[in-house]
Amino acid sequence: GDQVWVATGTYKPTADSEREASFELNDGVRVFGGFRGSESTAEQRDWLNYPTVLSGEIGDTGYQDNSFSVIYTENVSDQTLLDGFIVTGGNANGQSDKGGRIRCGGGWFNNGSKGKVSHPVIRNCTFTNNHGFDGAAFYNYGESGSCAPRFVNCTFSQNQAELDGGAIFNDGRRGGDCRPVFKNCNFVENMASYGAAIFAENENGQVELNFQNCLFKENMAYLWGGGIFTKKGEGELEMNIGKDCKFHDNYPTDINKSYNLSRD
Secondary structure, three states, X not given: OOEEEEEOEEEOOOOOOOOOOOEEOOOXXXXXXXXXXXXXXXXXXXXXXXXXXXXXXXXXXXXOOOOOOOEEEEXXXXXXXXXXXXXXXXXXXXXXXXXXXXXXXXXXXXXXXXXXXXXXXXXXXXXXXXXXEEOOOEEEEOOOOEEOOEEEOOEEEOOEEEEEOOOEEEEOOOOOEEOOEEEOOEEEOOEEEEOOOEEEEOOOEEEEEEEEOOEEEOOEEEEEOOOEEEEOOOEXXXXXXXXXXXXXXXXXXXXXXXXXXXXX
């Protein structure tokens, strides 16, 4: 597929104050950040020393009028890639029902709902200081559809949800199928009412969470599930947490419930 190389700098989804504007990734396109400008291959870039920032900081100073979602994906395959970016400043504080784009996924709204399929790959990215009602950094929307993003070498830090999923909300309700994979990811100092790092809900659908070599540290839930909170209804909800995963100082608990929990 096509590749897009993005130089170091800060980029916003709009030059004005249109809060519903987002960066939209097309199916099959691989987008790489962290370029100084002299590279001839993607392997030569250095995204740590030459950061490429996708920011929702539009409008006035302060986050209340920031972009509802910095990034939006819909109907994309696992050939769609974002690699080497910082995603920050999203604020999904709009009034709508659960699953509404303006209230979920301040950093990224991944829409695999209502018959859609959305399976992007996210690699070497940091999601920080995003806000929203649900899924402040990433809303994985698989209601009546399918969403299975794969996260590799990503960090989620200091994201805050008013309700559920300080970093990520996984939504497999109403016959949906939601199967995210997290490998070598860090969840640090995220906050929410339930599920400060991860929240998952199936309700007549299927959710499968897979974690390999992940760190959950100092995430705080106001009510329950500092690390992971699962809300199980009819259907299947499964968590596969590798023995190489670590949980440190999450409040008030690391994991609230364990449905079909395996520690391989």
